[in-house]
Amino acid sequence: MSISYLPGKEPHPKETRRIYKNIFREGWDTSINCYLADGGYSELRKALSMEPKAVTDEVKKSGLRGRGGAGFPTGVKWTFIPPNNTKPVYLICNCDESEPGTYKDRYIVHQDPHQLIEGMIISCFAVGAHLGYIYMREEFPIAAEIMEKALQEARANNFLGKNILGSGFDLDIHVHRGAGAYICGEETSLINSLEGVRPYPRIKPPFFPAAIGLYGCPTIVNNVESLCQVKHVIQMGGEEFSKVGAQRSPGTRIIGVSGDVKRPGLYEIASGSITFGELLFDLCGGPKEGHEFKAVIPGGSSSKVMRTDVKYSVKNPDGTNGSISFFDIPLDLDSIAQHGSMAGSGAVIVMDDTRSMPWALNNLNHFYAHESCGQCTPCREGCPWMLKLTTRMLEGKASPKDVDLLLQVANQIEGKTVCAFGEAAAWPTQAMVLKFKDEFLALTDSFNDKLPHSTEAKEQRRYFTR
Amino acid sequence: MSEETSKLPKDIAAAEGKVNVQINGTWYQFPRGMRIIDACKSVGVHVPTFCYHPKLAIAGSCRMCLVEQGMPPRLAPGQAPSYDAQGYQHIQWMPRPIIACANTVCENMGIKTNSPLAEEVRAGVLEFLLANHPLDCPICDQAGECKLQEFSNDYGKLKGRYTESKTKKGKNLSVGPNINLDQERCVLCGRCIRFMRDIAKDPVLSFSQRGTHNAVTIYPGRELDHPYSMNVVDLCPVGALTSKDFRFKMRVWFLKETKSIDVNCGTGTNITIWSREEQVYRLTPRQNDEVNSCWMPDEHRLNYRFINSPQRIPQPVIRTDINAPHRASTWEPSFSALAEAIKRVPADQIAIIASGRMTNEELYMTRLLAEQIGTKHVDIVSRVKESDGMLISADRNPNTTGAQVILGLENPGSQLEMIRDGVQRGKIKAILCLGEDLTSPEAGFKAQDFENLNYLFVMDHTASDTARAADLVLPGVSFAEKFGTMINVTGRIQRLNKAIEPIGYAKDDWTILQSITKALGSNSPAMNAVSSMDILSLIGQEYAALENINWGRVGDCGLQVLETGVTIPLIEQEKNPQG
16 A cells, blocks of 8 residues: 655655654544554554563563653663552653654644554553553643544544453543643653642652652653554564664654754654764755754754764774764764764754854753743752853853853753753753854953943943943 | 671671661761661761751752762672672762762762762852842841851852842742741742641642742732741741741840740640840740650740730739738748748648649649648649640640649649639638639639638739739749749650749749748758759659659650650651551
8 A cells, every 4th residue: 555645745765654654644634534444553452462561572672762852761661660569550641742843743643643542552551551641731732632532532442441452451541731831741740740739850769750650659651752653563573673773772763853954844764774964965955055054953952962063983893983074973862872962852953054052052041941940959040040141142241251150050050950951951051152162252252251240230330431 | 608798797787777888988887768868967977958857758859968979880790799808899989969868878878978079069059049049148037047058158159150130039928927938038948838738737838930930939818827837937948938026036146045845735845945135035946756846836936925024023022901002022021921821821721722834843842832831722723725636735734744743633623623612611711822823714713702811822923813912922933934844744754944034033933932831840851952953853752753853864855754645646647647
């Protein structure tokens, strides 16, 4: 059966469409009949005929790594549920896709809800959960409606509810909508939000969700894409799944490119099968006319920015040290991590030579200062501080010392916070300042060194003259 | 081989359920599961904290207690662990600090609180906390007992680098009848929120807003009016929550701290009296896990103003003619006048109404006085109301148990009815009223009852209707002006300490009783006592229940001497959180 796509939405030949098989497909809609006609829910039947332990083993064997950003092996996460657990187990689908630059899950929940539901049912079956939640960000109102309808259809077809397809397995899934906070993407604060309390991330230890999660019970929190991948793991078998893509991060990855390229958009590729050069020049059509690439943020706004004009050192197969250009780095988790950034959620933000890095950082700092939950001190006080410093740089009121201070403040946040937000907020600053220091210094004036910047001080220095 | 490995420190510790932990280079043994912060504290290593409080749930949000931590390196498959000469494994230090409040100790763990990393992290957290903290110290009540001040001094950077404008929040907000809130000074530790949620069970406080605008907020339309609300003032490490009662009254570094107990009910809450120049400025709870944990009811905390009130009786007053007003007297003539008066009335027509608010020593002297007079009509006024289910005991007398033991009263307050009846029918002609107002509802006397009396003697610290009707009033002292012991409802003997000198010419109650008894011709050994400690030792010789008791043995936290079977609800709840 050949699949045709809507005009202008055809996949690039270098893509491997798996999760995104049905996105912008000709004649595709979100109804269950459409999904069933395409052979949907057959993996569910297959999984239900297996032992839950065998499903987990398949996922472990597949080497599937979480697609939310941290890249933790999904199957291993599932085995963290205490073996002698007597409490109910919950599975939560993290659809709080709020990392700036990331928009891959959005298309799944809008266009292919049943794929997610099927993946969730299989995952719930594997971990023994009888209640699942889809935590959907506030900004997805239509997706919530689509998901609700899809869940209704699934219930009507006995894919959800009591004794699913005669297997004796009971499960229900509910959609829970957030209230619009970036921090709710952090799994423990997502759980707090779901419980109805203030979404502060919990301290780990002791609150590892797999042991003490939702309502104090073991809880597995997985990303939308990860749960969809589970369906394909069952379809292909773990062994087969692990053969496609990079050895240590197999399967396909959805890369969401935004910024200064000719064709930004979502591209599903086999992990590691292409390089940044192929992605940016072949798939995305290269830089805009008359411009050059300057920097790339490879995995959502929290990952460290990478310069496109420097050499990255690698170990050659023969053991000698070599170097490659940015465009030769393959797109997989480990390669990007090796070169000092992270693949994160696969959101590639491209900036060309028209972009000012201090401006870009200021923009990001605005986001982090606004979204910091305020629970722990370094992040609560540090993020606004970084914002105020970069704002002052853009206004031309900063001194060269402030650039160093900015970096020190970022270092003071990293690794001292309750959750990973601290790192997420500190990394962009660290990378930007270290890699584009000249741009920051160019905005400063050493005369400003002598001027304090508080409102009171500004008031006092009205009488100063140069 | 097995013999050799069994001698390793880890096995020795494991046999006792303990683990070996290295703190700042020295190895210690701690029980398994102990928090790092408690372990450090137990060996005298100070870890600064804001959000951690031993009686509250762990929040882990202030990040002040970050310490450097290390564990033995993870072994490669098949690799055997190696031990140094003392039998400990090499510690691999982690690059990331951990919080000492939420993490527990484990075998062969290393903790550094004084390493460059730990010091840098602490200084960093303090710099962040100070970034938006207002420079209110000169006008802030907390100055001098502010954790932020102390830690900045001990661990902070010399110079701030924050030159931006500060976040503006609410200042001087009245959140309850006794409490003011300053959101700018708040370090957002959340102790007050956790206290109100978990201990007071009245979750009216919460955080609102997000990020740097986070602020402690009261539920709209509610007030922080829980009977225990003022404990949040003690809990607040900074000057965000301040007591309206104490606001702007006195700098804390001028105040003298005296350990004492609360005398408003039978619980005997341990307190600290804060005084300066014979004036009491505030009372705060003192930790005693067997009596009051760390808390105190507001009602009792605020009941100290009578100590320095103008209603205090400053000197002996006497009335020589029935219709004449009281006139000032001096001590010696008063004692002889009283002795004369007592001798004129037959012993069985004299009643002594003592008080459950007296110390054991005073009660002992009361007993000697009654024996010297030869009367059997001795009782106290009982005050039984309802317990609040937390710390306020049903018995509002602080020393009913002491009265039972010392005066030998089986059922305190049961004779009072008979005495009252005796007065009305003319069978009782003289009353020695010690520390009570007989016209109070608990005692139940009417003003006209006193007309039947030939003689009414009152010993009290404050003027009352009974004192107004008395023939002789001798001024005693309040709880803040005396040494003594009381036995609480659970049977725990506890000490009161003298915080201030007696007001005016007032005298310690036990010395007044001693002088009266002496004037009546007693030669008991107690007549030679020079302090209430001497009396306590005499009590220790006389009573089996209080055998060998003395001032030193009682100690600051008291001594369980009796098993009354009465419990303090809040302490029971703390000991069995589930039950």
